[in-house]
Amino acid sequence: xxxxxxxxxxxxxxxxxxxxxxxxxxxxxxxxxxxxxxxxxxxxxxxxxxxxxxxxxxxxxxxxxxxxxxxxxxxxxxxxx
Amino acid sequence: xxxxxxxxxxxxxxxxxxxxxxxxxxxxxxxxxxxxxxxxxxxxxxxxxxxxxxxxxxxxxxxxxxxxxxxxxxxxxxxxxxxxxxxxxxxxxxxxxxxxxxxxxxxxxxxxxxxxxxxxxxxxxxxxxxxxxxxxxxxxxxxxxxxxxxxxxxxxxxxxxxxxxxxxxxxxxxxxxxxxxxxxxxxxxxxxxxxxxxxxxxxxxxxxxxxxxxxxxxxxxxxxxxxxxxxxxxxxxxxxxxxxxxxxxxxxxxxxxxxxxxxxxxxxxxxxxxxxxxxxxxxxxxxxxxxxxxxxxxxxxxxxxxxxxxxxxxxxxxxxxxxxxxxxxxxxxxxxxxxxxxxxxxxxxxxxxxxxxxxxxxxxxxxxxxxxxxxxxxxxxxxxxxxxxxxxxxxxxxxxxxxxxxxxxxxxxxxxxxxxxxxxxxxxxxxxxxxxxxxxxxxxxxxxxxxxxxxxxxxxxxxxxxxx
Numbered sequence: 001x002x003x004x005x006x007x008x009x010x011x012x013x014x015x016x017x018x019x020x021x022x023x024x025x026x027x028x029x030x031x032x033x034x035x036x037x038x039x040x041x042x043x044x045x046x047x048x049x050x051x052x053x054x055x056x057x058x059x060x061x062x063x064x065x066x067x068x069x070x071x072x073x074x075x076x077x078x079x080x081x
Numbered sequence: 082x083x084x085x086x087x088x089x090x091x092x093x094x095x096x097x098x099x100x101x102x103x104x105x106x107x108x109x110x111x112x113x114x115x116x117x118x119x120x121x122x123x124x125x126x127x128x129x130x131x132x133x134x135x136x137x138x139x140x141x142x143x144x145x146x147x148x149x150x151x152x153x154x155x156x157x158x159x160x161x162x163x164x165x166x167x168x169x170x171x172x173x174x175x176x177x178x179x180x181x182x183x184x185x186x187x188x189x190x191x192x193x194x195x196x197x198x199x200x201x202x203x204x205x206x207x208x209x210x211x212x213x214x215x216x217x218x219x220x221x222x223x224x225x226x227x228x229x230x231x232x233x234x235x236x237x238x239x240x241x242x243x244x245x246x247x248x249x250x251x252x253x254x255x256x257x258x259x260x261x262x263x264x265x266x267x268x269x270x271x272x273x274x275x276x277x278x279x280x281x282x283x284x285x286x287x288x289x290x291x292x293x294x295x296x297x298x299x300x301x302x303x304x305x306x307x308x309x310x311x312x313x314x315x316x317x318x319x320x321x322x323x324x325x326x327x328x329x330x331x332x333x334x335x336x337x338x339x340x341x342x343x344x345x346x347x348x349x350x351x352x353x354x355x356x357x358x359x360x361x362x363x364x365x366x367x368x369x370x371x372x373x374x375x376x377x378x379x380x381x382x383x384x385x386x387x388x389x390x391x392x393x394x395x396x397x398x399x400x401x402x403x404x405x406x407x408x409x410x411x412x413x414x415x416x417x418x419x420x421x422x423x424x425x426x427x428x429x430x431x432x433x434x435x436x437x438x439x440x441x442x443x444x445x446x447x448x449x450x451x452x453x454x455x456x457x458x459x460x461x462x463x464x465x466x467x468x469x470x471x472x473x474x475x476x477x478x479x480x481x482x483x484x485x486x487x488x489x490x491x492x493x494x495x496x497x498x499x500x501x502x503x504x505x506x507x508x509x510x511x512x513x514x515x516x517x518x519x520x521x522x523x524x525x526x527x528x529x530x531x532x533x534x535x536x537x538x539x540x541x542x543x544x545x546x547x548x549x
Contacts, residue, residue, distance in 0.1 A: 037519070
């Protein structure tokens, strides 16, 4: 599985998304599935998938599909298909 | 007597900060004009978000003796429809973007992003003269059961909360809970009655903007259900520098003892008061509180009755338990105990069913010092992220959609068991209709039952058995 596939899967599992949801459009607090409860599950999924630790500042700055990729990049994970 | 009649004394003070500052004068004027469009002793649905539109309307309705049913602004279409059919509100105050309403109803009045939809119902409501407000019991399962609250209930509970939390006009709560949820509403009521300023936001504590607002507007207090405290721990709240913060409250379910310990220590170090509280919508909101600095001595306790209320314990025969450390059903008595439930239109004219006494359904004991400790529940109820869910209601909802399931669980964990190959469909219904997360749906081979055919809930698996 590529890192992009793993990232997408963490998103679908963490936020319990249907297959037809467009991940690139997901925004914390705006997408109904991505509320604070979903956020915590998503963080845990991503940490497990990439064996990283997301600290509290990073957690509050992670608010979109894209910003998650940028965050993982900073943590040394290159998201590629 | 109605609620909020005394707010005129605060006219030029700041009532709300939400993107900009709103005075009490502006809040009352807007509230009055919405209310005048509706007319006294009508029943309306007020779809709530932490926005000035729903807050101002709520204040106006209460002052003008209009009776609102407070619902979540995102209530699923089907559930709203069901409630409207049952209670026949004359108006629905809702975001104008709600297509289900905008496509079928006319609206001639609006404020901000909200519109006052007219239903043109032919029903003339016979509302009991003391009835002030209706709240849903669990909010999630779409159960049409409402709690009937009176002006006296709201006043009594708000006054009591003001008393034990020592609220004054320098307090500045920031919203973390929905206003249609009794705990969230109790924070609003108790602070407005003292002329304080509310910071209204739909942002949650996992968002940077929430903390920026908290800092910029110098919030002094907020409340949280256990899940909020789990998040705060994960966010390393102890490292946050928020000098304005003076008071934290917790309710909506039992806080994990380790978390309680953690936050009592963190708060003490930071000079923040920390209150663990207990209550139910049936008692307006609050029934007991654990005073700040009692955490170490009385860990795990829900504390003592709020001012004006009494807590007692009853054994199975219905007798009061006098001795310490004996478990019985927790019974609360006070002016904040609701009139009772409504399940139909005609119930709205009914008087006081409870007579100030509420059987909580919680099992508890009292220690030698008079502090109460909850040990379990009589009813099949769990709390999911602060919201009460009846397992029987979830089963009924799924049955309505054609799925025969058994539900079990504990706080923040709901398990649904099915014998059919319909896990995905059940998950979809739960997501759309109950809107809760972290529900585990499992297909099992057999429902474990005892010799009398009763389900042995404890024997149900907690994890799916992996078969290959």
